[in-house]
Amino acid sequence: MSESRQKRAQKCVSCGINVAGTNAASFDCPECGTGIHRCSKCRKQSNLYKCPSCGFTGP
Numbered sequence: 001m002s003e004s005r006q007k008r009a010q011k012c013v014s015c016g017i018n019v020a021g022t023n024a025a026s027f028d029c030p031e032c033g034t035g036i037h038r039c040s041k042c043r044k045q046s047n048l049y050k051c052p053s054c055g056f057t058g059p
Contacts, residue, residue, distance in 0.1 A: 013049045014042035031056040 010019050010026070013036050023040045034053040042049070050057045 010037045012037055012039040012042055013052065014038055014047040029054060029056055030058070 010024070011017065012019050012024065017039055019037045019039050025038045025040075025043055027036055028034065029036055029051040032051065032054040034051055036049060036051060038049060046059050048057055048059060
């Protein structure tokens with residue numbers, strides 16, 4: 001997948017909004033290393049997230 005297409009496909013794992021071009025956090029899952037993206041609103045509210053690959057949950 002091209003880099004520009006990956007940016008368009010990035011969605012917040014907590015609420016599902018498209019995070020491309022926003023003040024989102026991107027990090028690797030602590031358990032399996034899968035890329036996780038979270039929007040600033042979910043980060044600020046400390047909404048839980050769940051890794052789509054391994055099921056790890058975090059604040």
